[in-house]
Amino acid sequence: MYQLAITRDFIARHFLIGGDWGDETLEHSHHYKAEVLIEGEQLDRHGYLIDIVDLEQATMTLIGEFRDRVLNDLEPFRGLNPSLERFARIFWERLRDRLTLRGVKMTVKLWENETDWAAFGGSL
Numbered sequence: 001m002y003q004l005a006i007t008r009d010f011i012a013r014h015f016l017i018g019g020d021w022g023d024e025t026l027e028h029s030h031h032y033k034a035e036v037l038i039e040g041e042q043l044d045r046h047g048y049l050i051d052i053v054d055l056e057q058a059t060m061t062l063i064g065e066f067r068d069r070v071l072n073d074l075e076p077f078r079g080l081n082p083s084l085e086r087f088a089r090i091f092w093e094r095l096r097d098r099l100t101l102r103g104v105k106m107t108v109k110l111w112e113n114e115t116d117w118a119a120f121g122g123s124l
Helices: 052-066 083-095
Strands: 003-012 028-040 104-113 118-122
Touching: 003 052, 028 052, 052 083, 083 104, 083 118
Parallel strands: none
Antiparallel strands: 003 028, 028 104, 104 118
16 A cells, blocks of 8 residues: 655644633644645556645645634634544545545544644545
8 A cells, every 4th residue: 555644733722612621721722733644555647646746735725724723713613622633533624625536545643742643534
């Protein structure tokens, strides 16, 4: 199986809701790292799973929607706890909608610091 991955970082803010998580319920920022992994059995006629430039552009455009924003204020998070797991799923869904890939698997891993991450993936 072929694999291609890119990693980009950005800062966004959030606060957790619906529970007692101490300081996490106060607005704070994270230096997120988004890792996007594409996996597949077949390469296209150019020898690519996906053109890396297309993946970079789609990822950076999406990151632009989250960078320096409060996640709680954004539509996909309204009224929901902006957990790292939920953020990974939303990032995956929105990136999927920007790409024209078929027959591959994509996984988005979001790191909120040097040691903690959540991932969401599926077939396209």
